[in-house]
Amino acid sequence: MYQYDTLDQTIIDERVAEFRDQTKRFLNGQLTEDQFRPLRLMNGLYIQKYAPMLRIDVPYGLLSSIQMRKLAQITRDYDKNYAHVSTRQNFQLNWPELERIPDLLAELATVQMHAIQSSGNCIRNTTSDPMAGVAPDEMEDPRVYCELIRQWSTLHPEFMYLPRKFKIAVSGSEKDRAAIQVHDIGLQMVKNQQGETGFEVLVGGGLGRTPVIGQVIRPFIEKQHLLSYLEAILRIYNLYGRRDNKYKARIKILLKETGIETFTKQVEEEWQQIKDDYLLTTEMIERVQQRFSVPEYDTQLEIDEQALSKQQTDHPAFATWLKHNTAAHKIAGYTVVFVSLKIPDEAPGDISDQQMDLVADLADQYSYGEIRTTHRQNLVLADIKQSDLLEVWQKLDAQRLATPNISTTNDMICCPGLDFCSLANASSIPIAKDVFKLLDDMDYVYDLGDIKLNMSGCMNGCGHHSVGHIGILGVDKKGEEWYQITLGGSSENDAQLGQRLGPAIAKDDVVTSIGTILGTYVEQRGSNEESFLDTIKRTGIKPFKEKIYAS
Amino acid sequence: MLVKNGEICENQWIHLTTETIPNSDPITLPLERWIAEQQVLTARPEPVGVRLLPDSNLAEISNHLANLQLIVIEFPVLADGRVFSFARLLRRNGYQGEIRAIGNFVTDQMYYLQRVGVDSFELPETVSEQTVRETLNRFSVSYQ
Numbered sequence: 001m002y003q004y005d006t007l008d009q010t011i012i013d014e015r016v017a018e019f020r021d022q023t024k025r026f027l028n029g030q031l032t033e034d035q036f037r038p039l040r041l042m043n044g045l046y047i048q049k050y051a052p053m054l055r056i057d058v059p060y061g062l063l064s065s066i067q068m069r070k071l072a073q074i075t076r077d078y079d080k081n082y083a084h085v086s087t088r089q090n091f092q093l094n095w096p097e098l099e100r101i102p103d104l105l106a107e108l109a110t111v112q113m114h115a116i117q118s119s120g121n122c123i124r125n126t127t128s129d130p131m132a133g134v135a136p137d138e139m140e141d142p143r144v145y146c147e148l149i150r151q152w153s154t155l156h157p158e159f160m161y162l163p164r165k166f167k168i169a170v171s172g173s174e175k176d177r178a179a180i181q182v183h184d185i186g187l188q189m190v191k192n193q194q195g196e197t198g199f200e201v202l203v204g205g206g207l208g209r210t211p212v213i214g215q216v217i218r219p220f221i222e223k224q225h226l227l228s229y230l231e232a233i234l235r236i237y238n239l240y241g242r243r244d245n246k247y248k249a250r251i252k253i254l255l256k257e258t259g260i261e262t263f264t265k266q267v268e269e270e271w272q273q274i275k276d277d278y279l280l281t282t283e284m285i286e287r288v289q290q291r292f293s294v295p296e297y298d299t300q301l302e303i304d305e306q307a308l309s310k311q312q313t314d315h316p317a318f319a320t321w322l323k324h325n326t327a328a329h330k331i332a333g334y335t336v337v338f339v340s341l342k343i344p345d346e347a348p349g350d351i352s353d354q355q356m357d358l359v360a361d362l363a364d365q366y367s368y369g370e371i372r373t374t375h376r377q378n379l380v381l382a383d384i385k386q387s388d389l390l391e392v393w394q395k396l397d398a399q400r401l402a403t404p405n406i407s408t409t410n411d412m413i414c415c416p417g418l419d420f421c422s423l424a425n426a427s428s429i430p431i432a433k434d435v436f437k438l439l440d441d442m443d444y445v446y447d448l449g450d451i452k453l454n455m456s457g458c459m460n461g462c463g464h465h466s467v468g469h470i471g472i473l474g475v476d477k478k479g480e481e482w483y484q485i486t487l488g489g490s491s492e493n494d495a496q497l498g499q500r501l502g503p504a505i506a507k508d509d510v511v512t513s514i515g516t517i518l519g520t521y522v523e524q525r526g527s528n529e530e531s532f533l534d535t536i537k538r539t540g541i542k543p544f545k546e547k548i549y550a551s
Numbered sequence: 552m553l554v555k556n557g558e559i560c561e562n563q564w565i566h567l568t569t570e571t572i573p574n575s576d577p578i579t580l581p582l583e584r585w586i587a588e589q590q591v592l593t594a595r596p597e598p599v600g601v602r603l604l605p606d607s608n609l610a611e612i613s614n615h616l617a618n619l620q621l622i623v624i625e626f627p628v629l630a631d632g633r634v635f636s637f638a639r640l641l642r643r644n645g646y647q648g649e650i651r652a653i654g655n656f657v658t659d660q661m662y663y664l665q666r667v668g669v670d671s672f673e674l675p676e677t678v679s680e681q682t683v684r685e686t687l688n689r690f691s692v693s694y695q
Binding site for chain 1: 605629630631632633635636639643657659662663664666667685689690691692693694695
């Protein structure tokens with residue numbers, strides 16, 4: 001966990017004072033709605049259908065137990081006892097009152113949290129791998145660089161009024177768990193021929209109305225030049241990104257219209273001007289590194305496989321959970337535990353105050369006081385000793401946090417949709433709940449294997465539908481909710497956009513259609529081992545299309 | 552109201568668009584007219600500043616930075632951030648004269664503008680001195 005120093009704390013305290021002043025001036029009429037809008041947005045505050053929505057940053061998805069408890073308390077004191085984990089690894093509150101938000105932010109600041117740039121046309125929360133620091137295949141912990149990027153981008157005087165929002169993701173492992181190819185800038189840690197670690201720089205990825213996979217503009221940038229290179233990209237974007245049409249304002253459109261060669265040349269020329277003035281020195285990197293607390297792992301843990309096996313025999317449900325909701329840890333004897341927020345009858349990604357308190361307690365007791373959020377809207381307890389797994393499972397299960405469905409079709413990404421969001425064309429939460437009902441036979445779900453079902457209530461794509469193995473996009477047809485289905489998308493190393501299956505489907509038929517798609521996969525797969533995505537790659541969408549539109 | 556280097560002061564400059572250029576007083580002109588009438592303007596004894604809009608081409612004035620006393624960046628709307636990069640680039644290219652913000656910005660942006668190199672602001676008379684002081688000193692520290 002990164003611990004704030006005096007400078008970090010002063011900035012967020014002074015930011016609270018700034019926002020308190022802005023809110024006061026808006027409420028007493030000194031700021032118009034048009035003037036207040038960009039100011040509140042860059043502090044995470046939307047005005048939604050029923051109430052303001054406040055998005056609280058969870059930098060690169062890392063939370064302490066103290067922060068989690070504070071969030072739980074805030075949902076009790078300012079909201080309706082629950083929060084929502086977003087695809088940018090942030091926390092969202094759906095019911096705070098505008099008048100009380102400055103106080104809410106002041107409370108967050110006491111636990112080193114804020115809502116700075118969680119929305120608006122500025123550099124957003126930098127996201128990363130939920131397994132950062134514990135993944136066996138990692139080169140280096142990417143969170144140090146995420147924090148450096150957080151600091152560089154926070155209240156950057158030049159880049160607060162960009163053409164459009166700007167998202168950066170960093171991966172420290174070869175296996176991309178941070179969806180870096182669908183970000184405005186994706187940074188992939190790589191080694192050069194001399195064996196030095198640096199970053200491959202991708203630009204122009206993004207979801208939304210015009211989903212695009214990012215392109216490499218520089219195969220290797222040394223660590224010392226990371227921030228100056230980002231600064232050069234941002235300056236070119238700020239100067240030349242389109243501002244005449246907000247749907248064409250993301251950097252992906254600039255890259256497309258300028259052409260990757262010219263764009264890269266512009267960035268490189270700008271970078272040459274600034275690279276020597278803005279070096280990220282080893283001392284600067286170490287200073288941030290030292291502020292991260294490192295778990296004191298017991299490297300001599302006795303691993304009692306027999307005991308674990310007996311526990312699994314005694315508790316079959318534990319065995320199932322262990323198989324689906326855990327992953328290997330880099331240190332022998334430890335396990336990464338996924339806390340599923342995909343609970344039947346609940347909105348995907350929602351978590352109650354009691355559940356937050358429990359997760360905080362478990363983190364303190366078993367996982368060095370740390371919790372992570374994932375872009376698939378779950379939580380992670382990263383450092384659980386194998387001997388504690390049974391207890392952790394029992395406690396999670398008691399609060400409905402052990403649904404054994406990670407990476408299954410039920411582990412849906414889902415935006416708040418028409419139920420909360422004023423941009424939405426269609427609802428997504430009720431569809432998600434119906435998917436749970438459709439797929440209540442877990443043996444069937446496990447047989448289907450790894451299927452990523454992503455759902456957005458409008459084409460802005462908060463639910464990452466374009467890169468879902470199955471993507472569902474809510475559209476409005478003459479005031480009615482319809483759904484466009486895509487197949488074959490991915491946001492991992494094999495990132496690609498899903499192909500449109502055919503005309504949109506009426507609300508009443510969507511869930512049945514998902515059932516048909518899954519059934520068709522079972523019929524079409526070459527063997528039980530051929531995954532959904534591989535099957536689509538082999539067969540194309542035709543067999544699925546025929547089944548869906550035959551009737 | 553003019554705020555320059557944090558102090559309220561008197562504005563000497565007159566912003567002209569298509570009006571006849573007076574013989575006295577420092578004036579500013581839109582970039583297009585400033586380019587078109589360059590020859591006449593060079594002969595003028597009183598200083599002439601130039602006004603940039605977010606879609607102006609900064610390269611048009613790059614050879615004149617040493618001779619300019621005032622470059623104005625104009626905000627048609629508050630959220631067009633290109634002018635923030637203009638100010639930064641002007642300073643990097645060695646411009647030492649005054650950079651002034653006018654138009655539809657809000658006082659909340661002054662702290663950030665000051666940090667990219669803007670040193671004066673024209674504000675509506677309704678803005679209080681206290682607001683100016685508070686906003687310019689909003690943050691005591693920064694990351695960049």
